[in-house]
Amino acid sequence: MFMKKLEIIFIGVVLVALLFLGNNYYSSYSFKNSDIPDSYKQRILNKEQEVLQHMQKNYGYAYKFPLIITDKFKGRLYGLTSFENGEIKIYLNKKVMQESMDYMLDSVIAHEYAHALLFKQGYLHTKDDGHSKLWQQTCIKLGGIDCQQYVDQQEVIMAKMPFQ
Ligand SMILES: [Zn+2]
Structure with a gap:
């Protein structure tokens, strides 16, 4: 028994x-x-809404940029922002999303949104790699948790995307 x-x-x-x-x-x-799971999409959309609310509060407008999730990244970049012919787009790396979703939400989305917003405001990063003091302030104003100025990533692209 x-x-x-x-x-x-x-x-x-x-x-x-x-x-x-x-x-x-x-x-x-x-x-x-x-495609990525709906739960991930929902968390990304929620975070984008948060960033937009911060933008509304701090700048008086909420400008939504195209947020594209792709697995066509080469290497380990989390995300990047491109500016081409006046068009601004944010790309997030699908390949690192599963293992780094929290980082993606807490840091990367506001980080890239800050680049995109500066592009929109006419700062085209001709004299820096994009991580200026102004960028840092913008990132913080958009609710970014990790707005490090000294990142070792080149993820501000002023031309055609390398993978398109
Ligand atoms: Zn950056």
């Missing part, structure tokens, strides 16, 4: 483990092979 009970518990544990593994496999499979 005692063995029977242990056996049942064991089978239960194995089943739970299998379900967990299966679910894990399913979510990383579906992540790689299709």
Whole structure:
């Protein structure tokens, strides 16, 4: 009787483990092979709304930039902002999203939005790499948590996107 009970518990544990593994496999499979999960999209949209609310409060307008999630990034950049013929776009790297979603939300979206907003305001970064004092202040005003001026990334692109 005692063995029977242990056996049942064991089978239960194995089943739970299998379900967990299966679910894990399913979510990383579906992540790689299709669009990003709706829950991620929702979190990104919510964060963008937050950034826009900060913009409204601090600048008196809320300008929404195209936010494009793509897996065509080369390397490990989290995101980048491009300015081409007056068109400003923000790209987020889908490939690092699953492992770095919190960083993406807390830091990257406001970081890139600050670049985009400065482009919009006519600062075209001809004399710096984009991470000026003004950029930092903008990033903070947009609610960015990690507005480091000294980032070792070149993610302000003033030309055609390298992967298009
Ligand atoms: Zn930057």
